[in-house]
Amino acid sequence: xxxxxxxxxxxxxxxxxxxxxxxxxxxxxxxxxxxxxxxxxxxxxxxxxxxxxxxxxxxxxxxxxxxxxxxxxxxxxxxxxxxxxxxxxxxxxxxxxxxxxxxxxxxxxxxxxxxxxxxxxxxxxxxxxxxxxxxxxxxxxxxxxxxxxxxxxxxxxxxxxxxxxxxxx
Amino acid sequence: xxxxxxxxxxxxxxxxxxxxxxxxxxxxxxxxxxxxxxxxxxxxxxxxxxxxxxxxxxxxxxxxxxxxxxxxxxxxxxxxxxxxxxxxxxxxxxxxxxxxxxxxxxxxxxxxxxxxxxxxxxxxxxxxxxxxxxxxxxxxxxxxxxxxxxxxxxxxxxxxxxxxxxxxxxxxxxxx
Numbered sequence: 001x002x003x004x005x006x007x008x009x010x011x012x013x014x015x016x017x018x019x020x021x022x023x024x025x026x027x028x029x030x031x032x033x034x035x036x037x038x039x040x041x042x043x044x045x046x047x048x049x050x051x052x053x054x055x056x057x058x059x060x061x062x063x064x065x066x067x068x069x070x071x072x073x074x075x076x077x078x079x080x081x082x083x084x085x086x087x088x089x090x091x092x093x094x095x096x097x098x099x100x101x102x103x104x105x106x107x108x109x110x111x112x113x114x115x116x117x118x119x120x121x122x123x124x125x126x127x128x129x130x131x132x133x134x135x136x137x138x139x140x141x142x143x144x145x146x147x148x149x150x151x152x153x154x155x156x157x158x159x160x161x162x163x164x165x166x167x168x169x
Numbered sequence: 170x171x172x173x174x175x176x177x178x179x180x181x182x183x184x185x186x187x188x189x190x191x192x193x194x195x196x197x198x199x200x201x202x203x204x205x206x207x208x209x210x211x212x213x214x215x216x217x218x219x220x221x222x223x224x225x226x227x228x229x230x231x232x233x234x235x236x237x238x239x240x241x242x243x244x245x246x247x248x249x250x251x252x253x254x255x256x257x258x259x260x261x262x263x264x265x266x267x268x269x270x271x272x273x274x275x276x277x278x279x280x281x282x283x284x285x286x287x288x289x290x291x292x293x294x295x296x297x298x299x300x301x302x303x304x305x306x307x308x309x310x311x312x313x314x315x316x317x318x319x320x321x322x323x324x325x326x327x328x329x330x331x332x333x334x335x336x337x338x339x340x341x342x343x344x345x
Contacts, residue, residue, distance in 0.1 A: 012240045019236055023228045037232040044236060048243055110222045129219050134186055150177035157180065157215030 011051070015044045018061070022068050025130035028114060029072040029123070039075060043068040062141035065131045069123060069141070076119075113163045121156040124149055173205055174198060183212045 022043055027036035046067055047054075054063050114122055120142075127138045139149040174195060181187045182195050199205055 012237075012244060015240060016233065016237060019233055020228045023232070028222075033229075037229070040228075040232070041236050041239060045239055045243060048240055107222060110218055113218075114222075125219060128184070129222075135181065135184065136186075147177060150180050153180045153184075154177050154212070157183075157212045157219075159215070160218045161211040161213070161215030163218060 011048065014060075015048060015064075018064055019044060021130050021132065022064065025065065025068055025126050026072050028111075028126050028130065029069075030075055031111075031115070035075065039068070039071045043071050046071075059133075059137055059140070061131060061133060062137045065127055065133065066141040069127070073119075109163060110160070113160055117156050117159065121152045124152040125156045125160075128153065173202060176208060179205065179209050179212055183209060183216055 019040060023036055023040040026039045026043070027033060030036055030039065043064065047064055050067075054060065114125070117125070123142070124135075124138055127133050127141065128135065131138070131141075133141065135149050135153065136146060139146040142149065178187065178191070178195065182192060187195065199209065
């Protein structure tokens with residue numbers, strides 16, 4: 001994926017290409033599909049309108065996810081509650097029912113574990129995996145020192161790592 | 170490496186973001202340290218758990234289509250806004266308003282303040298002090314044998330071999 005809006009005519013395509021990842025991050029943060037879709041659209045429209053605020057020394061991706069994070073935080077603040085457990089994906093049509101049930105149960109446990117993390121720790125993990133960002137980029141997007149971001153990731157990964165026994169996956 | 174690395178270094182290592190020289194150090198340590206191997210295993214389980222979740226949320230095509238339409242509409246609005254502003258028949262109103270703002274700014278800007286001069290007594294005192302200093306300098310310099318020799322402008326720039334134009338090459342004093 002291109003990581004710079006060098007050609008303005010391609011900006012719409014570039015933003016559309018970010019949509020699934022931004023949506024994935026937002027869905028994990030707010031836990032509701034329709035809310036995540038709305039926030040994803042607001043994020044990318046804001047990026048489009050506010051391109052003048054983007055500074056080329058930072059990565060475009062970090063800037064986009066910074067906007068997405070702010071959108072999600074504002075929504076959570078307005079709701080005055082922790083994010084809900086995600087709606088999750090529908091089971092795959094060709095998956096055997098038993099396997100699908102196991103996968104759903106595993107997802108539910110992971111989502112609950114994510115929901116129990118502190119908001120900043122959860123954000124770091126979600127940015128790493130839905131934003132496909134390095135920890136350095138995450139530190140830049142969050143305006144935090146790299147050491148702080150790594151400490152958050154360490155704490156959160158250890159909790160997730162202890163969640164499911166090795167033979168359960 | 171004998172001491173265990175910082176736990177956060179294992180995060181970078183597990184995520185594949187540790188640069189090569191340090192990565193080699195960590196791998197050397199791992200071969201000897203059970204505790205760090207356990208730490209790394211647990212972090213990797215955390216990463217795998219997250220990755221298992223990653224494929225989960227599909228974005229509905231309708232949501233993507235809505236975004237596409239909204240972006241296109243926004244682009245059209247932006248494109249229309251600029252030329253219309255130039256062709257607007259009442260554009261002189263903007264110019265008149267700008268002129269009024271400039272005029273107002275000129276009226277409101279305070280005039281530069283006049284410099285504050287010292288009074289005559291103070292000036293006289295300072296002149297007297299300077300004169301006294303000059304007298305002192307004159308009496309001091311009278312005791313010094315000045316041997317300034319004006320340079321002969323017509324003299325050639327070349328200097329004899331082994332002799333600097335600015336003084337003897339052996340590091341002797343320049344002034345006679």
